[in-house]
Amino acid sequence: MEQTDEPIHHPKQRLLRKILLIALTLTALAITVGATYVGTYRPAYRPAPELMIQRTAERVERGRYLVENVTGCMQCHTDRDWTLYGGPAKRSSWLGGGESLTPEQGFPGTLRLPNLTSDDETGLGRWSDGEILRALREGVDRNGRALFPMMPYHVYRHLSDQDATAIVAYLRTVAPIENPQPATDVAFPVSFFIKTIPEPLDAPVERLDPADSERHGELLANVAGCEFCHTPRNERMEPLPGMAFAGGRELEGAFGNVRSANLTPHATGLGGRSRDEFIGIFKAFAGDGGSAIDVEPQNNTPMPWSDFAQMTEDDLGAIYDYLQTVAPVENSVDSLRPSVDSRLTPVDRLIEARASNVDPVIGSQ
Numbered sequence: 001m002e003q004t005d006e007p008i009h010h011p012k013q014r015l016l017r018k019i020l021l022i023a024l025t026l027t028a029l030a031i032t033v034g035a036t037y038v039g040t041y042r043p044a045y046r047p048a049p050e051l052m053i054q055r056t057a058e059r060v061e062r063g064r065y066l067v068e069n070v071t072g073c074m075q076c077h078t079d080r081d082w083t084l085y086g087g088p089a090k091r092s093s094w095l096g097g098g099e100s101l102t103p104e105q106g107f108p109g110t111l112r113l114p115n116l117t118s119d120d121e122t123g124l125g126r127w128s129d130g131e132i133l134r135a136l137r138e139g140v141d142r143n144g145r146a147l148f149p150m151m152p153y154h155v156y157r158h159l160s161d162q163d164a165t166a167i168v169a170y171l172r173t174v175a176p177i178e179n180p181q182p183a184t185d186v187a188f189p190v191s192f193f194i195k196t197i198p199e200p201l202d203a204p205v206e207r208l209d210p211a212d213s214e215r216h217g218e219l220l221a222n223v224a225g226c227e228f229c230h231t232p233r234n235e236r237m238e239p240l241p242g243m244a245f246a247g248g249r250e251l252e253g254a255f256g257n258v259r260s261a262n263l264t265p266h267a268t269g270l271g272g273r274s275r276d277e278f279i280g281i282f283k284a285f286a287g288d289g290g291s292a293i294d295v296e297p298q299n300n301t302p303m304p305w306s307d308f309a310q311m312t313e314d315d316l317g318a319i320y321d322y323l324q325t326v327a328p329v330e331n332s333v334d335s336l337r338p339s340v341d342s343r344l345t346p347v348d349r350l351i352e353a354r355a356s357n358v359d360p361v362i363g364s365q
C-alpha cells in the first residue's frame with residue numbers, strides 16, 4: 001500500500017482543528033473590523049447651524065464680558081505674561097493662539113492652542129458663525145474633527161444660545177493676527193477616545209432665570225473654570241468623588257507649582273466668610289490688577305485674578321451663593337508656593353504689597 005505524507009487525523013482532532021481555524025478567522029475578522037472601526041470612527045456631530053449672528057453693540061459687549069471676565073478663553077488661546085501676578089493674557093497677541101503643548105511636556109502628541117482671531121489663513125477667518133458656535137459647545141472643528149477636551153466644550157455646552165452667540169459675535173470683532181501654528185496631532189489611543197466625547201445639541205439652550213442665583217452661580221463656577229482648578233482630579237482628569245471644590249489640586253506650569261484653595265463652606269475652606277467678603281477678595285484686584293505683588297519666576301498663580309476682578313458683583317455673588325450649597329469638606333491646603341506664607345490670602349498679600357510698595361501710582365491713590 002502506498003504511503004502518503006498526509007498525517008492521519010482522528011475525527012476528533014479534525015474537529016478541533018476546524019474549531020481552531022474558525023476561532024482564528026473570527027479573531028482576525030474582529031481585529032480587522034475593530035481596527036477599521038477605531039480608524040474610521042467619526043465623532044457624533046450635526047451640520048453646523050446656518051446662521052448669521054448680528055453684531056449689535058449690546059451682543060458684542062456681552063460677548064466681550066464673558067470672554068474677558070468669565071470664561072477666560074484667552075487663558076489658553078493667548079500667550080500669558082507670567083512676570084505679572086496671575087499671568088494676564090498679552091494684549092499684543094490677544095486671542096492669537098497660545099503656545100502649543102508638546103510630547104516633551106508629557107502631552108500625548110502635539111496640541112495647538114488655536115488662533116481665534118479672524119485671520120483667514122491661520123485663524124477662524126474662513127469659519128462660518130455656525131461652525132464656531134458648534135466648536136464652542138459641541139466639540140468638533142469645521143471638518144468634524146473631535147477637539148481635544150482640554151477645550152472645555154463639554155462645560156460650555158451649558159451656555160445659553162444668547163451667551164454662546166454673544167461670544168461668537170465678540171470673537172468676530174477681534175483684530176486678526178497672523179500666527180502660523182503646528183497642526184494638532186494626538187497619538188493613539190487618546191486620539192480614539194476623544195472622538196467618543198462630542199455630543200450634538202439637539203435643542204435650544206435656554207437662559208437661566210437670573211433670579212435663581214444658585215443655579216446661575218453653578219453655571220458660572222463651571223464655565224469660569226473654578227470647578228476645574230479647585231476640584232482635585234485623578235490622572236485621567238476625572239474629579240475625585242466627594243471632593244468637589246475642596247481644593248488641593250496641584251497645578252504646575254510656567255507659573256511654578258501651586259495648589260488651589262478649598263472653596264467649600266468648611267472652616268478650612270471659605271469658612272465663615274460673608275458674601276461681601278468673598279466679592280471683596282476679587283474686587284481687591286481691580287484697578288492695578290495685583291501688579292503691586294512682586295512675582296519671582298516660578299512663584300506665580302494660574303488663577304487669573306485681574307480678569308475675575310472685573311466680574312460683576314451679581315455674578316461673583318451668585319458663585320458665592322452656589323459655593324455655600326456644596327458639601328463642606330475638611331481640607332487644609334498648603335498652597336505650596338515657595339517663599340510665600342501660605343496662610344496669607346491673596347488679598348493679604350496685596351494689601352501688604354501695596355503698603356510696602358513705593359509705586360507712585362499706587363501711592364497717590
Ligand code: HEC
Pocket residue numbers: 067071072073074075076077111112113114115116132135136141142146147148149150151152156167184
Ligand atoms: C483650558 C484651555 C481652553 C480654554 C479655557 C478655551 N479653549 Fe478653545 N481650545 C482649546 C484647545 C486645546 C483647542 C484645540 C483642540 C484641538 O485642536 O484638538 C481649542 C479649540 C478651540 C476652537 C477650535 C479652533 C480650531 O482652529 O480648531 C475654538 C473655536 C475655540 N477653542 C474657542 C474657544 C472659546 C470661544 C473659548 C472661551 C469661551 C475657549 N475656546 C476656551 C483650549 C481651550
Ligand code: HEC
Pocket residue numbers: 220221224225226227229230251258259260261263281301302303304308319335344345346
Ligand atoms: C487656572 C486655575 C484656577 C481657576 C480657573 C480658578 N482658580 Fe481660584 N485659585 C487657584 C489657585 C492655584 C489658588 C491658590 C493660589 C492663589 O491664591 O492664587 C486659587 C485661589 C483662590 C481663592 C483664594 C482663597 C484664599 O483666600 O486663600 C479663591 C477665593 C478662589 N481661588 C476662587 C476661585 C473662583 C470663584 C474661581 C472661578 C471664578 C476660581 N478661583 C478659578 C486656581 C484657579
